[in-house]
Amino acid sequence: MTNIWLLSLIFVICILVAVFNHKNRRNYQRTPPSPPGCPIIGNLHQLGELPHQSLWKLSKKYGPVMLLKLGRVPTVIVSSSETAKQALKIHDLHCCSRPGFAGARELSYNYLDIAFSPYDDYWKEVRKLAVQELFSSKQVHSIQPIKDEEVKKLIDSISESAAQKTPINLNKTLLALTVSVVCRTAFSVNFEGTVLNSERFNNIVREALEMLGSFSASDFIPYVGRIIDLLTGLQGRRERSMRDLDAFYEQMFDLHKQKKEEGSEDFVDLLLRLEKEEAVLGNDKLTRNHIKAILMDVLLAGMDTSAITMTWAMAELAKNPRVMKKVQSEIRSQIKNKERISFDDTDKLEYLKMVIKETWRLHPTTPLLIPREAMSEFEINGYTIPVKTRLHVNVWAIGRDPDTWKDPEVFLPERFTDNNIDAKGQHFELLPFGGGRRMCPAVYMGTTMVEFGLANLLYHFDWKLPEGMKVDDIDMEEAPGLTVNKKNELILVPTKFLDP
Numbered sequence: 001m002t003n004i005w006l007l008s009l010i011f012v013i014c015i016l017v018a019v020f021n022h023k024n025r026r027n028y029q030r031t032p033p034s035p036p037g038c039p040i041i042g043n044l045h046q047l048g049e050l051p052h053q054s055l056w057k058l059s060k061k062y063g064p065v066m067l068l069k070l071g072r073v074p075t076v077i078v079s080s081s082e083t084a085k086q087a088l089k090i091h092d093l094h095c096c097s098r099p100g101f102a103g104a105r106e107l108s109y110n111y112l113d114i115a116f117s118p119y120d121d122y123w124k125e126v127r128k129l130a131v132q133e134l135f136s137s138k139q140v141h142s143i144q145p146i147k148d149e150e151v152k153k154l155i156d157s158i159s160e161s162a163a164q165k166t167p168i169n170l171n172k173t174l175l176a177l178t179v180s181v182v183c184r185t186a187f188s189v190n191f192e193g194t195v196l197n198s199e200r201f202n203n204i205v206r207e208a209l210e211m212l213g214s215f216s217a218s219d220f221i222p223y224v225g226r227i228i229d230l231l232t233g234l235q236g237r238r239e240r241s242m243r244d245l246d247a248f249y250e251q252m253f254d255l256h257k258q259k260k261e262e263g264s265e266d267f268v269d270l271l272l273r274l275e276k277e278e279a280v281l282g283n284d285k286l287t288r289n290h291i292k293a294i295l296m297d298v299l300l301a302g303m304d305t306s307a308i309t310m311t312w313a314m315a316e317l318a319k320n321p322r323v324m325k326k327v328q329s330e331i332r333s334q335i336k337n338k339e340r341i342s343f344d345d346t347d348k349l350e351y352l353k354m355v356i357k358e359t360w361r362l363h364p365t366t367p368l369l370i371p372r373e374a375m376s377e378f379e380i381n382g383y384t385i386p387v388k389t390r391l392h393v394n395v396w397a398i399g400r401d402p403d404t405w406k407d408p409e410v411f412l413p414e415r416f417t418d419n420n421i422d423a424k425g426q427h428f429e430l431l432p433f434g435g436g437r438r439m440c441p442a443v444y445m446g447t448t449m450v451e452f453g454l455a456n457l458l459y460h461f462d463w464k465l466p467e468g469m470k471v472d473d474i475d476m477e478e479a480p481g482l483t484v485n486k487k488n489e490l491i492l493v494p495t496k497f498l499d500p
């Protein structure tokens with residue numbers, strides 16, 4: 001009898017201690033500073049058309065860890081290299097899932113892709129498969145002949161424009177280059193001369209990226225949000241974008257069957273074979289929808305990011321003639337009299353690599369990375385980040401942080417001369433590919449594409465502004481979206497460099 005009383009007493013004491021500890025812990029929890037918001041919408045109205053810029057301005061007042069309420073969704077924004085390191089490295093495992101949101105759900109067939117999949121066994125296996133079969137350095141080297149051919153076509157077509165002194169639209173030209181390389185690499189189809197290699201296709205890609213980057217009311221405001229999305233037309237645009245992409249995949253499967261180039265099994269063949277074999281990735285049996293979702297990543301993440309980087313780099317070079325001259329001298333003195341640049345040649349181009357890093361510092365293609373979601377509670381700078389909080393790393397703000405970068409607004413590739421900062425996710429002041437478990441798996445593929453493309457453009461041609469335009473007339477306005485391109489087209493006039 002005494003034993004029962006004793007046990008009951010111990011049980012009650014344990015419960016009291018647990019309750020006390022829990023209460024105490026809650027009292028000690030610190031919430032990050034927040035800008036005041038409005039009822040129901042919270043801080044949504046403060047995001048504007050270019051959220052990374054609005055959030056950068058807010059972070060100057062509220063600090064490098066801020067809590068916003070986007071409707072009902074608590075969202076933490078980190079805006080310094082130190083806080084990014086805490087999120088992406090120290091607490092990576094606490095926050096490497098992705099939140100659900102309407103744009104991604106629609107376009108990824110319910111998160112069946114790599115980029116928007118939650119952190120689970122399916123994600124681990126599908127990412128591993130893509131790294132082995134598409135992004136490994138062996139695979140990247142094996143596609144060099146395709147890059148050589150596509151770049152040669154580009155040089156020939158720019159040479160024609162140069163002969164006629166016709167200006168070139170670099171946004172379009174560079175996107176066409178990456179479209180061809182990525183499609184031939186991953187899908188083994190050449191879209192030249194088909195409906196897919198057209199203005200309409202470029203628009204489909206841009207629209208899809210805008211839908212992925214859009215802040216949709218239904219994600220943040222229960223019930224009413226859906227009505228708002230219907231009224232603003234966002235829901236209709238999303239559905240249309242999804243239908244357009246789906247039609248593209250179907251056309252691509254057809255073309256793939258008809259026009260497949262000679263050679264070994266490509267990435268699409270592999271996925272189709274796995275589907276036929278009823279392969280299981282994680283807990284998911286691979287279906288046609290899985291394949292389409294995976295291809296969406298290759299299509300959208302692959303084409304756009306490299307083209308955007310090259311466009312911003314060319315815009316900065318046109319604006320900074322000193323840097324343009326210096327990088328061209330390096331390329332021309334290293335390559336000497338060669339007719340064509342080889343893959344290995346780009347290894348020697350140290351200043352070009354600095355130009356690319358400087359471009360990524362000021363114009364990261366994905367300025368807020370892809371949002372993450374906390375899977376368990378953790379702390380950044382002593383602030384508690386509860387489970388289910390959404391987390392953005394403002395890479396764009398980090399690139400302009402005066403505590404890290406001297407004269408951050410100045411385009412100065414030389415700032416990388418005396419340090420070992422690279423873009424591979426270990427230096428948190430420069431994160432164009434993100435960091436941690438969700439970092440871009442195609443760093444090597446993306447970097448080599450950008451280096452090779454720019455080296456060719458700068459080796460074979462000099463670039464002038466169109467008649468009557470001055471350097472100060474080149475604007476650096478940004479277009480909205482998950483990835484951020486130059487809003488207005490970059491038009492430059494090429495002259496063939498005749499002294500290789």
Ligand code: HEM
Nearest residue numbers: 115297301302305306366369370433434435438440442446
């Ligand atoms: C210059 C080129 C590129 C840049 C700057 C870039 C940048 C990024 C960034 C910032 C992320 C988000 C990382 C994060 O949330 O922490 C990402 C993710 C991703 N990228 Fe790239 N990317 C490039 C090229 C490519 C290419 C060529 C492909 C494929 C063909 C690709 C496929 C992906 C995929 C699948 C993810 C999702 C990773 C995951 O969530 O596990 N990227 N990329």
